[in-house]
Amino acid sequence: MIQQAIQFPALITHLKGFSNYTWLHYCDGRKLLVAKSLVYFEGRLPGFFRIHKTALVNPHYITDLQAPPGHKMAGSVTVQGETILPVSRRRWQEIINPLTVAMLKSSALYATSEVVQAPVSQSIASFVEPISRAIKQPFRHLWIVMADEMKAGLVRQLVHDKWPQWWIELFETGTRLRNALPEVIGDYLPAMIILDGSESRSMPTLKSIKKSPSFRFIPTLLLSSAEDQDQAQEGYASGANSVIVHPSDLTRFIQVLERTLRYWLTMVAVPQVVAAPRPLPA
Numbered sequence: 001m002i003q004q005a006i007q008f009p010a011l012i013t014h015l016k017g018f019s020n021y022t023w024l025h026y027c028d029g030r031k032l033l034v035a036k037s038l039v040y041f042e043g044r045l046p047g048f049f050r051i052h053k054t055a056l057v058n059p060h061y062i063t064d065l066q067a068p069p070g071h072k073m074a075g076s077v078t079v080q081g082e083t084i085l086p087v088s089r090r091r092w093q094e095i096i097n098p099l100t101v102a103m104l105k106s107s108a109l110y111a112t113s114e115v116v117q118a119p120v121s122q123s124i125a126s127f128v129e130p131i132s133r134a135i136k137q138p139f140r141h142l143w144i145v146m147a148d149e150m151k152a153g154l155v156r157q158l159v160h161d162k163w164p165q166w167w168i169e170l171f172e173t174g175t176r177l178r179n180a181l182p183e184v185i186g187d188y189l190p191a192m193i194i195l196d197g198s199e200s201r202s203m204p205t206l207k208s209i210k211k212s213p214s215f216r217f218i219p220t221l222l223l224s225s226a227e228d229q230d231q232a233q234e235g236y237a238s239g240a241n242s243v244i245v246h247p248s249d250l251t252r253f254i255q256v257l258e259r260t261l262r263y264w265l266t267m268v269a270v271p272q273v274v275a276a277p278r279p280l281p282a
Contacts (some may be wrong), residue, residue, distance in 0.1 A: 015048070197224040
């Protein structure tokens with residue numbers, strides 16, 4: 001049961017411990033109480049940060065940082081915009097730099113181009129500038145259109161945890177991706193694109209990409225629901241390299257996506273794309 005509970009760490013926002021018990025909090029609002037101490041999970045969730053003797057946090061879900069207001073006072077982090085967890089005064093100096101770097105990498109607070117700009121709270125911004133310069137660009141870029149914000153976050157963390165050599169750019173709509181593509185060149189071009197079929201402009205974007213002499217070689221996957229057989233047919237007819245049927249359940253969604261990405265990011269020879277900026281076909 002415990003191994004199943006932590007099989008996909010991307011689903012866990014934070015853990016709160018007391019005595020020999022721990023509450024696991026999930027991104028969909030679920031909570032699970034297990035008869036294990038927080039130390040037990042600290043050793044099994046290496047990407048998480050022990051910010052307090054009672055709290056272990058997933059940096060991906062942190063939306064705000066507050067430094068200790070006084071010499072002998074605790075700092076805090078805000079998780080998912082609502083849950084405030086304490087950061088002990090002693091641990092603050094130990095974790096602030098690695099925690100900020102982890103947040104930058106996993107939540108795209110730092111981007112080398114202006115293609116994607118995630119909102120950054122003022123308090124986080126004060127930690128970002130001196131650290132972001134030290135982050136090197138991964139070799140490959142993965143662009144994804146994902147309409148569901150929670151799923152987008154899960155995808156981002158999955159890629160960050162499993163394939164850190166890939167840099168992920170997330171777009172809310174196919175139109176934004178389509179408009180951004182002609183503006184980037186060289187190493188910043190995506191080596192692979194994933195389009196969310198539930199977003200209305202993803203299909204026109206797929207057609208534009210596959211009509212373009214410059215970008216049609218980019219492997220482009222379409223995510224589709226099991227109920228929409230017509231979309232799968234249209235996706236292949238429009239040039240999709242693969243149509244992935246994904247479930248609505250978050251746990252099964254992340255399972256399907258991990259298998260898909262494991263194949264495409266580790267077993268497939270991705271073509272080198274070199275293109276000059278030019279508009280995509282309508």
